[in-house]
Amino acid sequence: xxxxxxxxxxxxxxxxxxxxxxxxxxxxxxxxxxxxxxxxxxxxxxxxxxxxxxxxxxxxxxxxxxxxxxxxxxxxxxxxxxxxxxxxxxxxxxxxxxxxxxxxxxxxxxxxxxxxxxxxxxxxxxxxxxxxxxxxxxxxxxxxxxxxxxxxxxxxxxxxxxxxxxxxxxxx
Numbered sequence: 001x002x003x004x005x006x007x008x009x010x011x012x013x014x015x016x017x018x019x020x021x022x023x024x025x026x027x028x029x030x031x032x033x034x035x036x037x038x039x040x041x042x043x044x045x046x047x048x049x050x051x052x053x054x055x056x057x058x059x060x061x062x063x064x065x066x067x068x069x070x071x072x073x074x075x076x077x078x079x080x081x082x083x084x085x086x087x088x089x090x091x092x093x094x095x096x097x098x099x100x101x102x103x104x105x106x107x108x109x110x111x112x113x114x115x116x117x118x119x120x121x122x123x124x125x126x127x128x129x130x131x132x133x134x135x136x137x138x139x140x141x142x143x144x145x146x147x148x149x150x151x152x153x154x155x156x157x158x159x160x161x162x163x164x165x166x167x168x169x170x171x172x
Contacts, residue, residue, distance in 0.1 A: 008061035023097035036158025072098035074111045090126040091119035130164035142167045
């Protein structure tokens with residue numbers, strides 16, 4: 001099947017909300033209380049919030065299709081949209097999720113490679129992301145992709161403060 005990356009627009013809001021809730025729940029439901037998970041989903045995937053994010057300067061969402069099927073999505077940030085104070089010459093991968101039926105097909109690698117390509121096209125020197133400290137599979141994947149643990153920040157799942165590792169990759 002052909003892999004297609006499509007930039008999202010406001011017309012994609014409902015699909016973005018659905019795939020976001022599906023993939024986030026798949027990734028984190030087993031590790032959090034239902035109440036904290038639901039509180040996070042209600043806040044992060046609220047249609048008005050997503051609408052703001054879709055139109056925010058420096059933020060871009062992409063849908064990933066495997067053939068005609070929506071397989072996942074990615075959100076990248078640059079400049080004023082960065083969620084951490086970092087070098088202006090950096091690109092952040094704020095979200096990267098693959099739907100359960102499409103995992104283990106190399107699609108995560110495809111998205112990271114595309115993010116790196118976008119960063120290089122924009123003259124960025126660094127790409128970075130946050131990953132939950134207990135998501136050992138994701139950490140191993142990012143390390144395999146050349147990212148290194150360089151810091152941490154808090155992430156709130158409802159009222160539960162958790163730690164995300166900041167992982168960075170210098171672009172040459």
